[in-house]
Amino acid sequence: MDPALSPAGRRAASIARHLAGALPAPPSLELAPCLSYAPPESNEPTPAFPLGELRALLDGHHLQERDWVFGAMEESPLFCRRSRGGGKVFVSPDYNEGKEAQREATMRRVAHLARLGVFRGWLTEHSADAELRMIALGECITVYDHSLAIKIGVHFFLWCQTWGVFRIPCRFDALLDDVFRISGPAPSASNPSYVRHLAGAIAIDPAPTIDQLFSSGPLARERVFNLKPELTLSRAYIIFFLHFRGSAIKFLGTKRHHDKWLLDTENYVIKGCFAMTELGHGSNVRGIETVATYDSKTKEFIINTPRESAQKYWIGGAANHATHTIVFAQLHINGINEGVHAFVAQLRDGDGNVLPNIHIADCGHKIGLNGVDNARIWFQNIRVPRENLLNLVADVLPDGQYVSMIDDPDQRFAAFLSPLTLGRVNIAVNSVYISKVALAIAVRYSLSRRAFSATPDGVEMLLLDYPSHQRRLLPLLAKACVFSCAGNFMKKMYVNRTPEMSKAIHIYSSALKATLTWQNMTTLQECRESCGGQGLKTENRVGIFKAEFDVQSTFEGDNNVLMQQVSKALYAEFLSAQKKKKPFKGLGLEHLNGPIPVIPDNLTSSIFRSSKFQMDLFCLRERDLLKRFPTEVSHHIARGESREKALMLSYQLAEDLAKAFTERTILQIFLEDEKNAPDGSLKVVLELLRSLFVMVSIDESASFLRYGYLSRDNVASVQKEVMKLCGELRPHALAVVSSFGIPDAFLSPLAFDWIEANALSSGSH
Numbered sequence: 001m002d003p004a005l006s007p008a009g010r011r012a013a014s015i016a017r018h019l020a021g022a023l024p025a026p027p028s029l030e031l032a033p034c035l036s037y038a039p040p041e042s043n044e045p046t047p048a049f050p051l052g053e054l055r056a057l058l059d060g061h062h063l064q065e066r067d068w069v070f071g072a073m074e075e076s077p078l079f080c081r082r083s084r085g086g087g088k089v090f091v092s093p094d095y096n097e098g099k100e101a102q103r104e105a106t107m108r109r110v111a112h113l114a115r116l117g118v119f120r121g122w123l124t125e126h127s128a129d130a131e132l133r134m135i136a137l138g139e140c141i142t143v144y145d146h147s148l149a150i151k152i153g154v155h156f157f158l159w160c161q162t163w164g165v166f167r168i169p170c171r172f173d174a175l176l177d178d179v180f181r182i183s184g185p186a187p188s189a190s191n192p193s194y195v196r197h198l199a200g201a202i203a204i205d206p207a208p209t210i211d212q213l214f215s216s217g218p219l220a221r222e223r224v225f226n227l228k229p230e231l232t233l234s235r236a237y238i239i240f241f242l243h244f245r246g247s248a249i250k251f252l253g254t255k256r257h258h259d260k261w262l263l264d265t266e267n268y269v270i271k272g273c274f275a276m277t278e279l280g281h282g283s284n285v286r287g288i289e290t291v292a293t294y295d296s297k298t299k300e301f302i303i304n305t306p307r308e309s310a311q312k313y314w315i316g317g318a319a320n321h322a323t324h325t326i327v328f329a330q331l332h333i334n335g336i337n338e339g340v341h342a343f344v345a346q347l348r349d350g351d352g353n354v355l356p357n358i359h360i361a362d363c364g365h366k367i368g369l370n371g372v373d374n375a376r377i378w379f380q381n382i383r384v385p386r387e388n389l390l391n392l393v394a395d396v397l398p399d400g401q402y403v404s405m406i407d408d409p410d411q412r413f414a415a416f417l418s419p420l421t422l423g424r425v426n427i428a429v430n431s432v433y434i435s436k437v438a439l440a441i442a443v444r445y446s447l448s449r450r451a452f453s454a455t456p457d458g459v460e461m462l463l464l465d466y467p468s469h470q471r472r473l474l475p476l477l478a479k480a481c482v483f484s485c486a487g488n489f490m491k492k493m494y495v496n497r498t499p500e501m502s503k504a505i506h507i508y509s510s511a512l513k514a515t516l517t518w519q520n521m522t523t524l525q526e527c528r529e530s531c532g533g534q535g536l537k538t539e540n541r542v543g544i545f546k547a548e549f550d551v552q553s554t555f556e557g558d559n560n561v562l563m564q565q566v567s568k569a570l571y572a573e574f575l576s577a578q579k580k581k582k583p584f585k586g587l588g589l590e591h592l593n594g595p596i597p598v599i600p601d602n603l604t605s606s607i608f609r610s611s612k613f614q615m616d617l618f619c620l621r622e623r624d625l626l627k628r629f630p631t632e633v634s635h636h637i638a639r640g641e642s643r644e645k646a647l648m649l650s651y652q653l654a655e656d657l658a659k660a661f662t663e664r665t666i667l668q669i670f671l672e673d674e675k676n677a678p679d680g681s682l683k684v685v686l687e688l689l690r691s692l693f694v695m696v697s698i699d700e701s702a703s704f705l706r707y708g709y710l711s712r713d714n715v716a717s718v719q720k721e722v723m724k725l726c727g728e729l730r731p732h733a734l735a736v737v738s739s740f741g742i743p744d745a746f747l748s749p750l751a752f753d754w755i756e757a758n759a760l761s762s763g764s765h
Contacts, residue, residue: 037755040447040734043462047735049681054739057673057682058436058481060488062136066741069118069140074745078105078112079144081745084539086753091745093145095538099370103320106151106371113141113152114268122156123266128495135426135491142430143437143746146548147371153426154316154372155271252342252390252416261324261344273315273322273347275377280309282554283561285328285340286413290379292329292343296400300383301343303327312377314555319362319373323348326390327379328416331402338402339409340416344388345379357382368547421505423556424513425494429487431520431552435480437747438542440737442473442527444751445534447734463530464733470726472530476523477736478692478729482670483516489669503569504587511566511662514559517552524549531750540750563662567629567654568647570661574630588665591619592626603714608721609691611671617698618664621709625657628707656703663697685732692725 059066073079079091093102113119122134142149264270281287289310292301305311312318318325324346331341347358354360363374389396393415394404406412446469450460463469490512497505524546528535531542538544553559570587577584583593597616600607607613632653636646647654667690674686698718704710710718729736749757 037448037753039752040444044447044734045731047738048732049685049735051735051739053678053682054481054685054736055741057677057686058484058488058739059136059741060484060491061132063741065133066136066140067743069113069137070143070743070746072113072116072118073141073144074743076112078109082539084749084757086756088749088752088757089745090539090748091144092539092541092748093147093371095370095544099365100320102147102371103373106145106147107321109145109148110151110155111268119152119156119266119268123262128492131495132491135429135495138426139430139433143433143742145371146430146434147369149430150316150369150372153423154273155268155322156265252392252418254392256387257344257390271317271321271323273317273325275312275315275318275325276328277312277314278309279311279313279376283558285417288328288330288340290327290329291332292327292341293332294334294386294396294400295383296398298383299386299398301331301386301389302381302383303329303343303345303379304381305378312375314363315375315377316372318347318360318375318377321373325377331389331396333396333400333402336402338394339413341394342390342416343384344390345382345384347377355382367550368544369551420556421509422494424509424562425490427552427556428509428513428516429491431517431549432480432483432487434545434549435476435520435523436484436737436740437742438524438527438545439473439477439480440740440742441540441542441747441751442530442535443477443733443737444747445531445754446473448754464730467723467726469530470730471723472526474726474729474733475692475696475722476526477733478689478696479519480523481689481736482666482693483519485670485673486512486666487516488673507566507569507587508665510557510562511658511665513557514562514566515659515662515666517549518559520549521546521553534750534754537750540748542748542750563658564651564654566658566661570626570657571630571633571647574626587661588668589626592623596620596623599709601711603710603717605721605724608695608718609687611674611690614667614691614694615664615671617704617709618660618667618694621703621707622657622660622664624707624709625653625660625703629653629657659701660703667694685729685736688725688729688732689736692722692729695722695725 056063074081074089074091080094082090084090093105095102097105118137121130138149138152141152261270261272265272276285276288278288278290280289289307290303290305290312291310292303294301312327315322315325324344327343327345328340329343331338346355347360348354357380359378359380361376363376366374386396386398393406393412394402396402404412406415443464446463449463451463453460464473490508493501493508494505524542528542528546531540534540536543570589573584573587573589577592584590597620599613599617599620603613629650632650633643633646636649637643641649670686670690670693674683674690677683677686695718698704698710698715699722705712705715744752
């Protein structure tokens with residue numbers, strides 16, 4: 001065609017040739033580059049750092065045990081092995097099954113893991129290492145199926161750990177030494193031998209173990225509870241019982257509960273559940289309406305559901321399988337409400353039949369987690385023995401006398417909620433693991449899928465070579481790595497807990513549970529979208545993960561409520577420091593005791609990446625908000641509002657403060673891990689991950705501009721720095737996701753040869 005012709009002339013010539021039958025023959029079809037799969041490893045650079053070193057940092061512990069349980073699941077046909085895409089084998093639940101079939105499949109998998117010894121020692125070994133191993137295996141099980149992990153968590157942990165499962169003997173004299181160290185000498189009983197006498201020391205052992213102390217009969221136990229007025233037992237004392245490392249009693253029960261139910265639970269003969277939530281009360285546990293009335297004539301508790309709003313709701317494991325439950329109810333004795341207490345009640349007989357006067361109904365089909373049999377439960381004046389009260393914190397003597405180690409009802413209530421802490425820790429760390437699975441799938445797909453080209457006749461570009469795609473995925477990758485270290489910090493803090501750490505554990509677990517689960521949902525949504533239509537296929541996992549893990553934002557504590565608790569705790573810390581005129585100590589708040597950090601006016605790339613600048617900026621934000629929040633609360637109080645109403649009205653500052661505290665904590669944790677990492681190429685990548693996390697956190701938060709910590713020009717520069725960091729992290733993307741240590745079988749066909757997986761010959765139709 002003559003290029004000199006006008007556009008109209010060219011069109012006229014084309015039509016003329018068409019009418020004359022002179023159209024040229026079409027070119028032969030050739031396989032376009034975007035239609036041929038090439039493994040990401042064939043195109044990506046050799047990893048610039050040892051993958052094992054990054055995995056050790058991110059997983060933190062028990063790598064061999066993780067690989068073992070992954071292998072155990074991959075090898076069993078119970079875990080739905082499927083060959084897809086070039087002979088690759090994948091395992092994941094069959095979500096095409098109905099909910100009843102999914103539930104039975106979940107139970108078969110639990111039983112299989114029990115036979116393999118996966119749960120061996122979970123309830124009977126008593127060390128920080130044993131707890132970390134248990135958490136590590138739980139993370140791996142979650143990667144396979146959230147329903148499976150929840151089912152195990154309900155039947156083992158929420159059930160067992162409520163009434164105390166660790167029974168390592170602890171010398172009572174050593175316990176007293178610690179009590180006096182924490183609380184100071186008692187007013188009129190500073191001699192430990194006198195306290196031992198009051199505690200009912202057993203004649204054959206002048207220094208009994210705690211187990212012996214509490215199993216030495218009602219008289220000994222009554223003496224412990226009736227130390228007043230001779231000895232005032234402080235709150236630290238009971239917290240020591242609840243949280244002492246390697247303690248005889250971990251949470252709320254005592255030896256009689258352990259002896260009766262522990263072994264059968266570990267052998268999976270008894271399947272427990274945890275009946276706290278009600279239709280009318282979820283986060284507000286103090287307001288639950290189920291009633292347990294003590295009958296001193298029969299020495300029994302009568303448990304009743306007085307109205308429809310009091311029905312127990314969302315009780316995991318109860319619809320089909322649970323044989324026993326922990327019932328949280330208001331304890332009534334002689335017309336007096338002693339508050340929320342926990343009781344053991346049997347739900348089903350040995351043949352699986354629901355017992356008389358108990359009604360159980362399925363909660364129905366859910367958007368996810370249909371492998372868990374959630375139920376509603378009504379109790380119609382069922383009777384349980386007096387001994388079924390979980391009685392570490394408080395007890396009812398045979399004559400109906402109520403006795404407790406904690407006089408303050410608020411502190412006593414807080415002690416009953418202690419079992420939820422481990423659940424929050426598990427949820428937080430599991431959510432990061434799921435983010436890593438989704439990112440491994442999305443990043444691998446983006447390194448093999450091509451779309452469009454930069455030039456008319458050029459080769460189509462890999463998705464991850466587009467700056468916009470890098471901006472979508474790589475900040476999430478950085479956050480997943482940084483949050484992994486935060487999760488490890490929380491786990492190690494929990495398993496090494498001491499009485500002094502109780503408040504900090506609650507604050508950290510609340511902040512991290514909320515932040516990490518929210519981030520997981522953000523990650524899953526972005527990964528789903530970045531995979532296009534393939535992200536909708538259940539077998540590719542990312543889409544179904546959204547439904548399966550959405551629940552994490554509201555169970556074991558609604559995220560918004562948890563973050564309000566964090567800001568309230570910080571508010572209390574601020575007021576206490578002001579009142580006592582003492583420096584801040586703990587929770588990483590020591591930076592408030594120093595001078596106010598100064599942020600340079602002109603910020604360059606090198607300053608943005610400086611760990612000192614990053615920490616100074618995060619500390620400045622937290623410091624300022626920790627003053628603004630109490631000031632605003634005080635203004636509302638001055639206008640006549642109650643303190644509680646004033647706190648509610650200041651919710652925006654409360655949210656900003658909780659986020660500032662959490663992000664500063666996470667950065668501080670990662671900097672410590674980065675400092676302790678082996679010298680070499682890994683540190684270069686860790687610096688990139690850390691700087692990208694910080695820059696994205698600034699870019700995504702209005703608080704830095706709203707409160708004037710950064711100028712508009714500097715905030716604009718942050719956005720540009722994010723793109724620079726994404727470009728620098730791009731060559732390491734495959735190496736980072738490969739270091740997650742997630743076996744290929746637990747990813748999806750989309751992460752590998754997705755063309756072959758969808759071929760007609762594959763049988764995928």
